[in-house]
Amino acid sequence: MTAAEDADAQAPLAVAPAPAGAGTPSAVAKPGTGHRPAAKSPLKIVAFDAARGRAVIAGPAAGTPPKGTGKDNHGERQGKHGGRGADHEQGSTPHRPAAVAVGDVLASAPVPGAPRGALAKVTEVVGTTARGTEVKTAPATLGALLGGATAKGQVPVDPATMRVEPLTPNVKVSWAKNGTVHFGPAGAQLPLGSLRVDVRAALPTVKTPAGTVDASATGFVQLSPEVDFSYDGQGTTTGTPGTASVSLAGDWASQWELKGRAAASTPDGQPVRVPFAKLHADPVVQVGVVPVVVNLDLTCYLQVDADGTVSVDVKQDVRGQFRVGGSYSRAKGWTPLARADLHGTPLTATATAAGRVKAALGAEASVGLYGSVGVTGTLAPYLRAEVSGTATGASNGTGSAVGKWAAYGGVDLSGALRAHLDVFGTPVFERSVPLGPLHHEWQLAGGEGAVRTPAQRP
Structure with missing residues (x-):
């Protein structure tokens, strides 16, 4: 880490209202990055089922579904058992699968299935659907996202x-x-x-x-x-x-x-x-x-x-x-x-x-x-x-x-x-x-x- 990067890491984080009109904000912390604060992420939690610990995470919207990610049996299972909000985006513009890995920690503003926000750690990548990547999750902590920062x-x-x-x-x-x-x-x-x-x-x-x-x-x-x-x-x-x-x-x-x-x-x-x-x-x-x-x-x-x-x-x-x-x-x-x-x-x-x-x-x-x-x-x-x-x-x-x-x-x-x-x-x-x-x-x-x-x- 350079001296400039180290100074940036030590600077207090700003605390402010979430920007209006910017869509659903999210952040992700990657494993193996020490105790650095999380980075802004283009990933979105599009559906969340806290009772089953399941989430669907999508990358940036795409005009067409990624090849081979149509309504297969896996997607049907998610639609049937995904909990509140699981079918929220059926019929909407498909999303690209999300580049997520086991250990990633995500924080999201209120989303379908998590009207009070979501803070979760990926424990298993299950597969992809027309809406994104389905994962299993476990509860996470803010310490995993904020690391050694101050705010x-x-x-x-x-x-x-x-x-x-x-x-x-x-x-x-x-x-x-x-x-x-x-x-x-x-x-x-x-x-x-x-x-x-x-x-x-x-x-x-x-x-x-x-x-x-x-x-x-x-x-x-x-x-x-x-x-x-x-x-x-x-x-x-x-x-x-x-x-x-x-x-x-x-x-x-x-x-x-x-x-x-x-x-x-x-x-x-x-x-x-x-x-x-x-x-x-x-x-x-x-x-x-x-x-x-x-x-x-x-x-x-x-x-x-x-x-x-x-x-x-x-x-x-x-x-x-x-x-x-x-x-x-x-x-x-x-x-x-x-x-x-x-x-x-x-x-x-x-x-x-x-x-x-x-x-x-x-x-x-x-x-x-x-x-x-x-x-x-x-x-x-x-x-x-x-x-x-x-x-x-x-x-x-x-x-x-x-x-x-x-x-x-x-x-x-x-x-x-x-x-x-x-x-x-x-x-x-x-x-x-x-x-x-x-x-x-x-x-x-x-x-x-x-x-x-x-x-x-x-």
Whole structure:
């Protein structure tokens, strides 16, 4: 290796979104090349069956099938048993057989049969078909592709690529793609690169001798998510990196109001949880020439834990940043990354009668690579109110009190690392490693004593 080649090999790899309009990116690492990073490859995985460990790999498209690679018995067997996506390209332009060998490691963006990306090592070349070369595969690691390279960077997730599945009525979705102005509900302009989900939900009612007392929650969750990726394989002789990390991070904003008298109604007394939207994206992070497919899933939910006695009208605005992920070093192994720098501002806070209520508007998140979940986390900003005695009160100074009342905002963050983070080429831990629970609370309003104040007029 020349001095210039050695310098290029030591230079950090760029971390960036996969180029748009460039087709399905792929990369391949050849056996016997030491720990050099993978090279860009014209090969494409055109079908993948993870359950059987089979893949069809094609070279550049050709106008006619290579001689002797028509629909023989082998091709018929693949068409019948190739799994989801195996027949995806039947009738399309044939491909040349791929020049692959046992030991080759391929990484691919989402393809038929592998909608969350593919990372596989060739264990056997079976033969050729009209679509390309069929191979048997085994799971591979990023260490085999990135070798002794280093890489670090953050990649924003395009909100326009996130698929949103409403789970309840009265769910509205808005987004603002980078470079594109988009307006949310009621003409609210969203920051570029953000996704907003608005919800209005009825909560379990309280039955009284006079009838029922209703409660509802209204609000929104707004995210500007990004993927944080790092890898350092310098000095490795085993394919295990010195350090590595992956996490979901970004800006968080939410605002919601809890009104009425809510009651938990689950048979076992647990809080009532109402999922209202599922969000999913598979952004492709280009690390050098290697397409690293990050799988993101978020479920937005409302959760209420109440005794059905206190009546509230509590509203707050929460903003800040969050991070959920895992970090690896040879010295410490895998350790959790969990941060939630969120702060709340009270907009309304009133409470009447005695009792307690706690309501969260949060998101359950999972972060994985190539279809394997590596990190799970729950970020749950909440509202909480407690009233003792016969207190009533409001943040505008009205109310009366014999006892005390208080309204709080807060955030809980919890989750776990999963063994599937061995996709980096790191040692496998035997069980899930819990994220250290994070809890932070602030007071929105409150009062105590035996006082009565007149209502303030606007």
